[in-house]
Amino acid sequence: MKKYLGLVAALLLPFSGFAGHHEESEPAIQYVLTQGIKADNAPASASAAAKFLQSGVLGKRGVGMGLYGLNASSGNGATMAIDYYYPNGASLPPADVQTVSPPHVAFFDEMRELGNETVYSTIMSTVVEVAPQSTIGVNKVFYLYYLTVTDPAGYVAEWKKLMKAMTKEGMAPTSYGLREIVAGGENGETHMIWMGYPSMQVLMELYHESNNSDLAADFRTKAASMRTLSRTAIASQLALDTAQMFD
Numbered sequence: 001m002k003k004y005l006g007l008v009a010a011l012l013l014p015f016s017g018f019a020g021h022h023e024e025s026e027p028a029i030q031y032v033l034t035q036g037i038k039a040d041n042a043p044a045s046a047s048a049a050a051k052f053l054q055s056g057v058l059g060k061r062g063v064g065m066g067l068y069g070l071n072a073s074s075g076n077g078a079t080m081a082i083d084y085y086y087p088n089g090a091s092l093p094p095a096d097v098q099t100v101s102p103p104h105v106a107f108f109d110e111m112r113e114l115g116n117e118t119v120y121s122t123i124m125s126t127v128v129e130v131a132p133q134s135t136i137g138v139n140k141v142f143y144l145y146y147l148t149v150t151d152p153a154g155y156v157a158e159w160k161k162l163m164k165a166m167t168k169e170g171m172a173p174t175s176y177g178l179r180e181i182v183a184g185g186e187n188g189e190t191h192m193i194w195m196g197y198p199s200m201q202v203l204m205e206l207y208h209e210s211n212n213s214d215l216a217a218d219f220r221t222k223a224a225s226m227r228t229l230s231r232t233a234i235a236s237q238l239a240l241d242t243a244q245m246f247d
Contacts, residue, residue, distance in 0.1 A: 027129040029064075031086040032179060036078030036120040037111070042069060045080060046238055048110040053241045055103035058084070061091045067239040068142070071200075074231055076119045076186070081235060085242065122184035124192060127156060129177040130163075131196070139175050139196035140237040141203050147191045151226040152180070158226070159193075162219045171210040173197055187230050203234070 039045045049067045052058075058065055064085035070078055086092050098104050149155045159178060166172035175196035181189055197203040210216055 027126045028087060029085045029126055029129060030088050031092065031126070031182075032124045033084040033086070034120075034122045034124070035082045035118050036070075036076055037080040037082060038077050038117040038119050039080045039114065041114055042080065042238070044114050045111065045116060048107060048114065049082065049239055051110075052103060052107040053239070055106075057101060057103040059241070061093075062087050063091050063093075064240070064242040066237060066241075068235040069238055070233060070235050071141075072232075072234040074233070078119050080116075080238075120184065120186065122186075122192075123182045124179035125182050127178045127180050127191075128160065131175040131177065135175040135196060136242075137240075138198050139173075141197045141200055142235045142237070143173075143195045143197070143203055143207070144233040144235060145193040145195075145229060146186070146189045146231045146233075147193065147227045147229055148188050149190045149227045152190070155191075155223060155226040158219060158222050162215060165215050166210055166213075169213070169215065171206060171213060171215070173203075173206060189230050191227075200234075 037045070046067055049065070053065060066083040066085070068081045068083065070081060073079075084093075094100075098108060147155075156178065163172055163176065173195040177194050179192045179194070181191060195203075197206065
């Protein structure tokens with residue numbers, strides 16, 4: 001109980017990751033389902049999410065869940081997002097889970113009673129994920145890049161080189177990943193990049209340093225023919241339960 005109350009208490013603070021493995025190893029998260037929510041009552045929405053997590057219905061399948069506030073976003077009107085983290089295909093939800101699972105039904109009913117509206121839903125597959133154990137509970141602010149990629153293999157190869165070089169120069173975030181959009185992307189988007197930081201201040205400092213670097217300029221030149229950046233967003237982690245996915 002204290003665990004989930006602590007997660008909800010994060011909403012009382014100003015809007016400000018995951019655990020450890022290296023990109024060459026099998027990622028703990030294979031699939032991510034993101035639901036963008038238009039919500040006017042963030043504390044009540046977080047409380048509803050905490051009750052859902054307490055039910056243990058996700059943990060039984062080894063599924064994690066995160067609740068995020070969207071500090072900066074565009075277009076679709078979402079103010080919050082819920083991520084469901086699946087370790088493999090077997091953990092994906094049954095087709096009728098939203099109607100036959102009492103905890104799911106109760107959660108969605110409560111969200112509707114709060115007047116929350118789901119404005120988008122996207123399922124993604126992990127391509128790259130670098131998220132050391134030390135970033136759990138530390139990286140709570142995430143910069144998100146949504147892309148339309150015409151040469152996935154070429155783009156991923158160049159992006160990996162960029163992140164390796166930026167890590168060497170101390171300009172990379174301490175956690176980051178690249179996901180392929182399987183279904184539900186907007187405006188023809190095919191991929192999403194996430195980068196994790198401990199605070200907005202660190203995000204902005206590294207953003208300016210890396211964006212103005214020769215490394216970034218060279219990468220933009222190489223990637224220009226392979227991808228189009230369609231939108232960006234900044235999200236703050238309000239609640240997270242990883243269902244021991246990384247233990």
